Amino acid sequence: MRVAIVGATGAVGHELLQVLEKSSLRFDELLLYASPRSAGTALKFRGEDLTVQVTPEGAIDADLILASAGGSVSQALAPKWVEGGAVVIDNSSAFRYDPEVPLVVPEVNGPAALRHKGIIANPNCTTAIAVVAVAxxxxxxxxxRMIVSTYQATSGAGQKGMDELLEETRTALGGGEAGAEVFAHPIPFNVIPHIDAFQANGYTKEEMKVVWETRKILEDESLQISCTAVRIPTLRTHSEAITLDLERPATPEAARELLAGAAGVEVRDDPAAKLYPMPLTASGKYDVEVGRIRPSLVFEGGLDLFVAGDQLLKGAALNAVQIAEYLQQQGALKEKQRA
Amino acid sequence: MRVAIVGATGAVGHELLQVLEKSSLRFDELLLYASPRSAGTALKFRGEDLTVQVTPEGAIDADLILASAGGSVSQALAPKWVEGGAVVIDNSSAFRYDPEVPLVVPEVNGPAALRHKGIIANPNCTTAIAVVAVAxxxxxxxxxRMIVSTYQATSGAGQKGMDELLEETRTALGGGEAGAEVFAHPIPFNVIPHIDAFQANGYTKEEMKVVWETRKILEDESLQISCTAVRIPTLRTHSEAITLDLERPATPEAARELLAGAAGVEVRDDPAAKLYPMPLTASGKYDVEVGRIRPSLVFEGGLDLFVAGDQLLKGAALNAVQIAEYLQQQGALKEKQRA
Known part of the structure; x- marks a missing residue:
């Protein structure tokens, strides 16, 4: 089987290579693609140097394509990749709201992936992390009801987001004035309640993605969800404060036990030992950390919790590879006939 | 009239001097006190050098004492200061929950200050900032119902909190491993959902302070409030995402107009122009920035908003001085008879 990564040199592409290296996914060949600017680079994979090629304008001769080159690239090329016979797992938002395209977090709605017509969408990072704990x-x-406030890392804007945080923090510490190119305002020692474009209802697209995508993944359009998405000066891992209004009352103890047995979750909830979810401990981890589980003070029988998940992993690269693993385990990922 | 500051060399003490310098409060003399470790320092006030003295064990011959030396100092000494004839405005949590002690944010419940029996408590910074917008x-x-998620600056832990953020960030940028003494974990590029001690109900004391103090200031014990208090790597100004369930439906437009006319508030809410509350713009400002005002997606007729307030100012020093100004304007702050 032949696997291709489109957008191999970005922050998510980098993680895709790492995750694939450790993955149980069986394949014979890996092809790497990126924009002309990044093509030619050699990237290591299982000890070999693979040369990144320019993403072609048409089909790619691969059985599985993991796309992470942005919405416009996916929008334009994914249909051609599907025509060429590949299954596409797309990390962009281009197809997430298409009713024909499954939006999948394998621990939550794996079987939905089997209904694909060529494209499977990978959810927004904030949603993927929340939904593993909430499902x-x-x-x-x-x-x-679900009320979410996020603490989002600069890597949500890719490698250039992290670079800007590091560079501008150095500038600020040196007594200079921090600038901003990637973010709307300087990010060092600041908080920016603005991720993605503002919508007519006053929410940002990032906030509405959490609403739309959580409903789609949980297959429940009646869910009432509100989100405030905030960029903070961290490098990777998104944290989220989540308040839940529940139909049937839960106790923190029962919720903790339930989550301890849930796939993709690490319960990290021992305040006396200073154990709770944090970017410091969740970064690089496959599981989403869940903690600070306590009774809601505004919804009787409801819960408050805090989660931290590496958004380059569970929020992107890892989830994409897990979808591929799931398809293969279900016998739904096959090598196409080649001449 | 003689004013004394106890805890003059701390982060809040520093701000108290600055705020008093610009204040309309009429007084003749300013006395500065601190612990033996900091005593002897000379601090500038209106062009003069004032020498910091050791806080005495008993009464202080002042008409007004602004205390910001921590809960144990206030607990032990404030009753003696009151016996000595001074009015005490206390920045610690020592007396905030005492039903005999008014807890005051002048814009919200100024008249409560007039009912004091010697001590007036200054609220917790997170509460003071929220309540200016919510009242x-x-x-x-x-x-x-009110659901609050905070983005709290390191200066909430005083000057040493800011110093730790700066020093450990330098260490991290230099390739070293950031340490932690002031905070429970390294704070550079991290998020710590743990401020003050954990309580039996799973909430931290910082989170419960928002519940207890908001109810006391708004004089409404029926208010349902939940808070997640989170330390993030910023220097000063606390931000807060607030979701409000309202008895009578509000529109964002009406709320914006109402808040534009509210004392202590600066409406900063023009997303198209990238204007919303941020530490970068709220730091050093007396008013609390309020923005991102939008209809709640989980409470019909409710609102979501985002606030940012300099917690060393409105959350501490400024509010204390404003209480004193209010008392003086009301003729309730008088010089005592001296031999």
Missing amino acids: PLHREYGVR | PLHREYGVR
Whole structure:
């Protein structure tokens, strides 16, 4: 089987290579593609040097394409890749809201992936991280309302986001005035409640993605969800404060036990030992850390919790590879006939 | 009239001097006190050098004492200061929950200050900032539920908190491993959902302070409030994402107009122009920035908003001086008879 990564030199592409290296996915060949600016680079994979090629304008002769080169690239090329016989797992937002395209977090709605017509969408990072923790609670207690405030890392804007944080922090510490190119304002020692474009309803697209995508993944359009998405000066891992109004009352103890047995979750919830989710401990980790589980003070029988998940992994690269692994395990990922 | 500052060399003490310098409060003499470790320092005030003295164990011959030396100092000494005839405005949490002690944010419940029996408590910084924005909305629309997620600066832990952020960030940028003494974990490029001690209900004391103090200041014990208090790598100014369930429906437009006329508030809410509350713009400012005002997606007729307030100012020093100004304007702050 032949796998291709489109957008191999970006922050998510980098993680895709790392995750694939450790993955149980069986394949014979890996092709790497990027924009002309980055093509020619050699990237290591399982000890070999692979040369990054320019993403072609048409089909790619691969069985599986992991795309992470932005919405416009996917929008333009994914249909051609599908025509060429590949299954596409797309990390952009281009197809997430298409009713024909499954939006998948394998631990939550793996079987939805089997209904694909060529393209499977990978959710927004903030959604993927939240939903791993919330889905088991939704199944058991029925989430009615969900209020999310995010603490999002600069790597949500890719490698250039992290670079800007580091460079501008150095400038600020040196007594200079921090600038901003990637972000709307200087990010060092600042907080920016603005990620992606503002919508007519006053919410940003990032905030509405959490609403739209959580509903689609949990297959429940009645869910009431509100989000405030905030960029903070961290490098990787998004954290989220989540308040849940539940149909059936939950206790923190029962929720902790339920989540301890849930796939993709690490319960990290021992305040006396100073154990709770943090970017410092969640970065580089496959599981989403969940902690600070406590009874809601505004919804009777509801819960408050705090999660931290590496958004380059569970929020992007890892989830994409897990979708591929799931398809292969289900016998739904096959090598095409080649002449 | 003689004014004394106890805890003059701390982060809040520093701000108290600056705020007093610009204040309309009329007084003749300023006395500065601190612990033996900091005593002897000379601090500038209106062009003069004032020498910091060791805080005495008993009464201080002042008419007004602004205390910011921590809870144990206030607990032990404030009753003696009151016996000595001074009015005490206390920045610690020592007396905030005492039903005999008014807890005051002048814009919100100024008249409560007039009922003091010697001590007036200054609220927790997170509460002071939130309540300036929420009180006008509560008066007009009746807040039923309030959900707060905070983005708190290191200066909430005083000058040493800011120093630790700066030093450890330098270490991290230099390739070293950041350490932690002031905070429970390294703070550079990290997020710590742990401020003050954990309580039996799973909330931290910082989170419960927002619940207890908001109710006391708004004089409404029926208010349902939940808070997640999170330390982030910023220097000063706390930000807060606030979701409000209202008894009477509000529109963002009406709320914006109401808040534009509210004392202590600067409406900063023009997303198209990238204007919203941020530490970068709110730091050093007396008013609390309020923006991102939008209809709640989980409470019909409710609101979501984002606030940023300099917690060393409105959350501490400024509010204390404003209480003193209010008392003096009301003729309730008088020089005592001296031999």
